[in-house]
Amino acid sequence: MPETTAPALVKGGPDRAATSVVDVAVRPPAAGEVQVRVEACGLCGSDVHAWRGDEGYEWVRTPVVLGHELVGEVVAVGEGVAPSWTGRRVVPIAIDGCHACSVCATGRTQLCPHRQVLGLSFDGGGAAHVTVPAGRLVEVDADAPALRMVLTEPMSVAAHAVRRLGDLPPGARVAVSGPGPIGLFAAWLLARAGVDVVLTGTERDEPTRLAAARRLGLHAVRGDLGDPSAPVDAWIEASGSAAGVAQALGSVVPGGTVVVVALFARQPVVPMNTLVRGELQLIGTYASLREDYDTAAGALATADGLEEVVSTAFPLGRAVEALEATAAGKVVKAVIVP
Template identity: 50%
Template sequence: MTRALVKRGSAESDTAVVSTQVPSPGAHEVLIRTEAVGLCGSDVHAWRQDAGYEWVQVPVILGHEAVGIVADIGDDVDPGWLGKRVVPVSIDGCGRCPVCQSGRGYICPQRSVLGLSFDGAAAEACVIAVDRLVEVAPDVSAHAMVLVEPLAIAVHAVSRLSVADPSASGEIIVTGPGPIGLMAALILHQQGHRVTLVGTESDLPVRLSKAESLGLRSSLGDSLPAGISLWLEASGSSQALATAIENIDSGGTIVVPALFARIPEVDVNLITRREIGLIGSYGASRSDYAKAAEHIGSDPHFWEQLVSPFLLSDASEVLGRVSRGEVIKAILIPESSAPAPETTGLVLSETPDSALSDLPADF
């Protein structure tokens, strides 16, 4: 038997850590011993059965941000995968259509999402198709390497800004200091760009405070710099998108990696007359995963500062904390992968409340 975070029905109380059978890998699949798994906005939306998540079939094991070790393989899998440390690709397509053949399976019309379309990785062990695996460094802390998936989403969003020369880009605004927005802002800052991360008063105690401690300039949006040529909207707030359209320079570009709980109204005439580029960003390619792993491997201690670890057995309570914005990035550590109890430190931290008006979705 193994322990897993299972969504069994539509009520929040229907999601709990329960004992299940250890899955067996089938053809083209591997069994992964989970080291750590992150929780994000999509997990919370599924837990709460929010609008737009009715399609999630139950029962299902949640979790799509994971790192672990290949412990067993099914038929037609190269034995060389045994013992490898891997991160699963969270969104992937059919593998056959022109979109997939172009390397963009994350926007395939038939794409599936780990932990929502089928059983995920919030468990002591999980089964994943071998063609969804990305090998990562074996000697980097799991607390850092578990960030590969969300950091890959941020890497992809930054790439959609299509900016290479920091001296030519002007000011860059990132709205939404959740994990994706914060990570994207940190990447841009490390590249030498002038970045301002914008949030709300509820973000001050945790998210904006952490951003400033990591060297970012933050704002509540009441005073924005002049000369904004690029904007990344990661909050999922209609007002934030409207603010971006109103304040970006003519010819500027807005990239939107967030999904919105309500369809936003935008001033298309303003977009047209000022030739503003409005670009969506969804998921990540395998090359984005590789770049994210490189970022983390180059300075794991820096990226670990975004993480708050908890035991898998506390997952139900941790989902509540994520929904209230009390942590930057909560990760679950299966008891089988955790240090001894007297040295673990994996307890619920006393973080001040920071209720969010909107929790942006990933999928």
Template identity: 35%
Template sequence: MGRGLGEARPDREDGPVTYEAVVLDGPGAWRLEPLGAEPPPPGEVRCRVHAAGICGSDRELFDGNRPAGYVRYPLTPGHEWAGTVEAVGEGVDPALAGRKVVAEGFRNCQRCERCRAGETSLCTAAYDETGFTRPGAFASYVTVPARLLHLLDEEADLSAAALLEPSAVVASAVLKGAPRPAERIAVVGGGTLGLLAVQLLAAYSPAELVLVEPRQQRAEQGGRFGATRQLHPSDAGAEAGRFDLVVETAGAAHSAALAVSLARRGGRVALTGIPAPGAAGIDPIALAMQQTTVYGVFGAPSEAWSYAVRAFGSGVLDPAPLITHELPLNAYDKAVSLVGSGDPEVGKVLLRP
């Protein structure tokens, strides 16, 4: 059997390692390019990618819909990944070699006021993120700063761990929303983020944990993850003003407005979805009169990453059931087309170099 595309191979027994990576030259224009696995620079590590997830922002890259300031073509996409450290650069602890890891995507500066306050996802330096402005993980190898690594247990399932990036985003929303036991909580949207949110929020022993989701299959999966009840968006009006905390993950045209309407007076809302332009707005008068606290979430700070990794290691968070497709690098375009296709059978799609 021949070597699969994306599989690393030695040019000779003691020679350099070459591999193939997805290169997106521009919207819709991609290729597999052979590259050499260079030694990592000082302070960085080279990791062998086990699996990399595809999300809506990766489809934006492919379709050309991502704002210009948040992409730099040509690039190798891939910001959701898990793998194993294979080589370390100067100044990096050699003991990291061989460890299973994930890594934060934001290349935060560590110097600005927000970074120094621990709010690394609010870094005021120029936007810089693995898979968008730096080479990502749709390749056999990815090189990242060692300071961004989070170590996994030796027995960790690396395919499931590839979902720790969206898990960290959800963890950020949960930390901002500060759920308390016996509260009434709603999650709007039953995609990957929503179902991960259900898992994390169920651990807080809410009095109610309602998943608002139109797709029956996703709604039922939410029940298996800890949702006490499922609600179709068309029936959500009757639930307005009931919930202490609402976590919105759908990114649909009306989901943010729906999430705010579900919150009780003085309630909290965390918005993680990013809708297309023209989405329904939120009434500022209602926000003021209802004294609603609204949190926006984009990416995740280091604190949220640590929380997600701990939840994964303890078994509180189990992303594996969300994975429905694992495809090789040479099926990159097919994998992207599955994401956002609307097919209820499509959950999380992974690329496996």
């Protein structure tokens, strides 16, 4: 296959000014890899942190094509990959481990100390084509709109967070703080399962994200105006704010569970006495596993119209603008389309 070039969203250096859309080589698949023609690629908070060069993202090697939330069609396979993958619509697993260490042996491959992140450790989907290991592929619905199936990766993270809640008692009430995509999807999955759930946000979220949640039929309120939901049996904290953690721990019933899916720009102060006296469970959740992708893809395949509420498309040439819109919370989910 002759080498060609095509535009891609490239982080070329440590600060945001070094990120732009430039032509890069389209790499053919090596042994064990496939080449995917990208239909759409979503952007998230991790892409924003990497773009800005925020603390905790110093490890990202540049230049690198950003983007780990993508959907597309396999157009070529490398040596050792079944030719039957060609023509199938797929989503790659964004974070995966070495599959050889003691952590991976537990099944928690996303926690592997040698894990690699698509679009940060190696070139991602903010381009017309991307080459990924075949072992990461998850086949998804071939007919649903790309702007919906591109939500599979963030939906899988939400599905994993919901799984971390464990078995909920009959009639359980659950609160979710933070109406970004992960919080929104977690609330949507819970409501879809018949759980009484409330999604909370702040004044900043009201025009776009809380409004979108209500369009999806969710009970969405301003959590910064007081505690609208206490007591609840469980809480998913997806806002990444110290206030969200404190409100969660102060709102769950004794013996209740708080699952934290957000990453924090600054370390929050955790009210430990509240946790101890209430015998509360504070659980972290990170990324997702193949079974979560399957759950997400299955839910999205039948979620008619979800993309019309959630996804805002930007042509690839306006990818930096899409990052800016994501950082400012002006969209629920920015999606770049090659």
